[in-house]
Amino acid sequence: MNSEGRTRLNRLPEWAALGKHREQLGETHLRELFAADPERGTRHTLRVGDLYLDYSKHLVTDETLTLLRELAAVTGVAELRDAMFRGEKINTTEDRAVLHTALRAPRGAVIEVDGEDVVPGVHAVLDKMGAFADKVRAGEWTGHTGKPIKNIVNIGIGGSDLGPAMAYEVLRSYTRRDLTFRFVSNVDGADLHEAVRDLDPAETLFIVASKTFTTIETITNATSARNWLLTELRAGQEAVAKHFVALSTNAEKVEEFGIDTANMFEFWDWVGGRYSYDSAIGLSLMIAIGPERFREMLDGFHLVDEHFRTAPPEENAPLLLGLLGVWYGAFFDAQSHAVLPYSHYLSKFTAYLQQLDMESNGKSVDRQGNRVDWQTGPVVWGTPGTNGQHAYYQLIHQGTKVIPADFIGFARPVDDLLPGLVAQHDLLMANFFAQTQALAFGKTPEEVRAEGVAEELVPHKTFQGNHPTTTILADALTPSVLGQLIALYEHKVFVQGAIWNIDSFDQWGVELGKVLAKKIEPVLTEGEGGEQLDSSTAGLVSAYRSLRGR
Numbered sequence: 001m002n003s004e005g006r007t008r009l010n011r012l013p014e015w016a017a018l019g020k021h022r023e024q025l026g027e028t029h030l031r032e033l034f035a036a037d038p039e040r041g042t043r044h045t046l047r048v049g050d051l052y053l054d055y056s057k058h059l060v061t062d063e064t065l066t067l068l069r070e071l072a073a074v075t076g077v078a079e080l081r082d083a084m085f086r087g088e089k090i091n092t093t094e095d096r097a098v099l100h101t102a103l104r105a106p107r108g109a110v111i112e113v114d115g116e117d118v119v120p121g122v123h124a125v126l127d128k129m130g131a132f133a134d135k136v137r138a139g140e141w142t143g144h145t146g147k148p149i150k151n152i153v154n155i156g157i158g159g160s161d162l163g164p165a166m167a168y169e170v171l172r173s174y175t176r177r178d179l180t181f182r183f184v185s186n187v188d189g190a191d192l193h194e195a196v197r198d199l200d201p202a203e204t205l206f207i208v209a210s211k212t213f214t215t216i217e218t219i220t221n222a223t224s225a226r227n228w229l230l231t232e233l234r235a236g237q238e239a240v241a242k243h244f245v246a247l248s249t250n251a252e253k254v255e256e257f258g259i260d261t262a263n264m265f266e267f268w269d270w271v272g273g274r275y276s277y278d279s280a281i282g283l284s285l286m287i288a289i290g291p292e293r294f295r296e297m298l299d300g301f302h303l304v305d306e307h308f309r310t311a312p313p314e315e316n317a318p319l320l321l322g323l324l325g326v327w328y329g330a331f332f333d334a335q336s337h338a339v340l341p342y343s344h345y346l347s348k349f350t351a352y353l354q355q356l357d358m359e360s361n362g363k364s365v366d367r368q369g370n371r372v373d374w375q376t377g378p379v380v381w382g383t384p385g386t387n388g389q390h391a392y393y394q395l396i397h398q399g400t401k402v403i404p405a406d407f408i409g410f411a412r413p414v415d416d417l418l419p420g421l422v423a424q425h426d427l428l429m430a431n432f433f434a435q436t437q438a439l440a441f442g443k444t445p446e447e448v449r450a451e452g453v454a455e456e457l458v459p460h461k462t463f464q465g466n467h468p469t470t471t472i473l474a475d476a477l478t479p480s481v482l483g484q485l486i487a488l489y490e491h492k493v494f495v496q497g498a499i500w501n502i503d504s505f506d507q508w509g510v511e512l513g514k515v516l517a518k519k520i521e522p523v524l525t526e527g528e529g530g531e532q533l534d535s536s537t538a539g540l541v542s543a544y545r546s547l548r549g550r
């Protein structure tokens, strides 16, 4: 028992029951599970909005799923979910509500934080973003010299970069091809350099995206961008208003930087950075795809929010995906989770999910501050298929590790694909289906021998199979489908955090490196204070300084 009266996760009878069940399951193979139940491939599927989700290729039986749902019930997943949707301060270490779901609530919904309805504010900002986006798209927002804006550079990092950068790629076929979009995040000056070197400053708008407006990388890059712009335009501070807008919760800091707060798009402390690209942080995306498409995306998010909030446990997709991850982490010692999209447009999707999942659930103390003695968040990784097939899939197929994987694919290629390229889509999707089939069923030594393979090569050409995968298939990659997918993962991460009893909405682990970097920087530049460093860091710093001729 802990101070809140919650029994430690691994002392629960439901946990023990899962452990026992895992032992009984032993090496049961997916081949056997499919042979025993001809309906398995259709029975273990769900439809959520436009997403068709097949979870039949998981190492589970009906009993596993029942036991997992019992675990969810006893750990209070539904209660915490309802508290989140109600606006309660479930981010306890920061004493904040967690209301990214309010960002896509329809006009007229009522969601209160500290007695105040936040929905009108959400829509007021969306409307302001819409008016601004329309102006830029119409060429009516002109720069200091009167030229219309053609280039949009988002400067932000973490949640203020990954979301818009990812979504811009995903929805590329919906973007205005006559406008240029760039995303700058790294404090390495090379990032900003490459982003602006071919741009005309007179036609360039910088969107400075930072929830706190204190993040050193973003403020440094924004300051350098301002210097570049004013120098190139030979203009004074008065040019800033036409070329800089801010997305932030911190009006004071925005003003301090020199951006007129009339050009600031606001959001709120109840939106976590990694849950924020459907807030003002999505302004660059909105300019790219237009306000209408942006709202379609929000509707997609909302559809899955409602599904998560109301669907019974047996049909609740985020609950199911969350539970499957808990199952593999705890009882198969799975250390990682691969997300393998079969769409080139999803090239940044997994990188986005890395922050969403690993910053949320990369924790090792529970909500009460006790060390957990069960696995929490996995390493999330992956790149689009089919490229991965020719690189690291070898290890998934024949390595020694359990790597549950999500395969995401689309029935239709994007609308504006060159006609000559449409035919390639079937080949892409044939690979998509073949991979989960191969991973699940493998190839037995008997099958290999039957092909006349020399005996000494049989072990090498045998595929053990039994590698668990989820397949998510959608009709097409629309803004709504993107919203549906992101909400699905957001809530999956929520479910896991609830079961593991960790705060999925803080990120204290990011702090120490920031503090130490601040201390080391003057040692690099001034050479003072090095004696306080440990011997390894001191040696590295001194080597760096001498290489730089200091």
Ligand SMILES: O=P(O)(O)OC[C@H]1O[C@H](O)[C@H](O)[C@@H](O)[C@@H]1O
Pocket (backbone or CB within 6 Å): 157, 158, 159, 160, 209, 210, 211, 212, 213, 214, 215, 218, 273, 274, 359, 507, 510
């Ligand atoms: O939006 P900002 O306040 O600039 O924060 C940007 C990012 O940096 C922080 O260190 C956090 O780890 C991230 O969660 C956040 O998204």
